[in-house]
Amino acid sequence: MTDAAALLSAFDSQARPAEWTILDPGAEVHQDGPVFRVHWPRRRGFVGGPPDLGISGADLDALIARQRDFFAARGQSVEWKTWSHDTPADLPERLVAAGFESEGRETVLIGLAEEMTAQVELDGVVVREATDEADVRRLAATATEVFGRGHDWLVARLLEKKDDPNTVAVIAEADGKVVSSSRIEIVGGTEFAGLWGGGTLSEWRGRGVYRALVAYRARLAVERGIKYLQVDATEDSRPILERLGFVAVTTTTGYAWNPGHMPK
Numbered sequence: 001m002t003d004a005a006a007l008l009s010a011f012d013s014q015a016r017p018a019e020w021t022i023l024d025p026g027a028e029v030h031q032d033g034p035v036f037r038v039h040w041p042r043r044r045g046f047v048g049g050p051p052d053l054g055i056s057g058a059d060l061d062a063l064i065a066r067q068r069d070f071f072a073a074r075g076q077s078v079e080w081k082t083w084s085h086d087t088p089a090d091l092p093e094r095l096v097a098a099g100f101e102s103e104g105r106e107t108v109l110i111g112l113a114e115e116m117t118a119q120v121e122l123d124g125v126v127v128r129e130a131t132d133e134a135d136v137r138r139l140a141a142t143a144t145e146v147f148g149r150g151h152d153w154l155v156a157r158l159l160e161k162k163d164d165p166n167t168v169a170v171i172a173e174a175d176g177k178v179v180s181s182s183r184i185e186i187v188g189g190t191e192f193a194g195l196w197g198g199g200t201l202s203e204w205r206g207r208g209v210y211r212a213l214v215a216y217r218a219r220l221a222v223e224r225g226i227k228y229l230q231v232d233a234t235e236d237s238r239p240i241l242e243r244l245g246f247v248a249v250t251t252t253t254g255y256a257w258n259p260g261h262m263p264k
Contacts, residue, residue, distance in 0.1 A: 007110040007228070008085065008249040012051050014190040015230060019048045019081070022188050024160075033063055037070060044256075045071050045078035056088045064098045068257050077258040083108070084251040092253065100255035106232040111246035113193070113229050116218035120208045122172075125179065127209075127216050130169035133159060139171050139181040146181075146199035154197070158183070165224075170216055172200070172209045179204040184217040191227040193217075198237060210240055 020029050020036035029038045035049035047067045055063065064080075071078040080100060082092055096102070130136050136158045140151040161167040166188055172180035180200035186193040195217055200209050214229075221229060232252055233241055242248065 004247050004249050007247055010191070010228060011108070011110060011230065011249060015187055015192040015194075015228075016048065016050070018187045018190055018192075019046065032066055035063065035067065037067055039071070039074070039076065039078075045076055047078060047080040051083070051085060052087045053091070056090075060088060060091065061094055061098070064094055064100075068098055068100070071257065072259060075259050077256060079103070079254045079256050081252060081254050084253075092255065095255040098257075100257045103254040103256050105251050105253045106234060107238050107248050108250045108252050109231045109233050109238065109241050109246035109248050111229050111231075111241070111244065113218045113221040113226050115245050116229060117215055117222060120212035120215050122208055122212055125172050125174045125204075125207070125209055125212070127170065127172050127212050130158070130171050135171060135178075136169060138178045139169055142171075142178045142181045142201065143197060143199055146201060168217070168220055170213055170220075172204075172213060174204070180209045180213055182213045182217065184220055186221065186224055186226060192230055193221045193224075193226045193228070195229055195231045198231075210237065211244065214241070214244060 020038050023029065023038065024040070027038055027040050029036055031037075034053045034055065035047055037045065037047050039045040053060065053063075067078065067080065080095055082095070092102070130139055136155055139158070140155045143151040143154060158167070158169050166186040167183060169181070169183045171178045171182075180198070182198040183196050184193050185196060195214065198210055198213055218229060229246070231237070231241055231246065238248070
């Protein structure tokens, strides 16, 4: 199945609901009308819902305000994730009016795992799974260099999930240095796995390293019976993924609210 509409339908019915139904330990979820609010003791919250919220205007503004105020009362930040094919179409504008700020748009691409497994020949680079805390810290240091922001949170997340077979960190290593890092997160109870965090040091780009990491993770997915791979891609990685056979199905933008960012 490579038809964009069919892939999007599978994504909406399987992967999206997992955001509020398949949760890490310690999470609590509450439904408020059409949306689901997820919060943890020491992580920022999350709000999401189905493709059609079924409300608009003042009712939508009130719904947004309730989610914001819930987290404001706890002094916690929250992300409301949106997709461009959702309705009502003015949800992003209303989030901004309520004090939320865009964290940038990414393209959602989906591919068939079995079509992404071809071996990539690399010169002097070894692709392997991160096996211990030292690997995880080196992975996070590379991600920090690639993306220009701290990734201490990723160290904590991966160490927390070190015994979880559904989360696997994969690195590309050359001369003892991690030159590219990534992870795969299998969405339990679905046919989906997400490819996250793929980033390569600038001097190692254009050599097939990113493609090799995709292929390695695709093989892991196939071994576990996963059909679909999903990536929220930047404009840097999107062309590579499309050449591999991934299909763009929609775009996604997270809108974040942080304590102290109430609308004027």
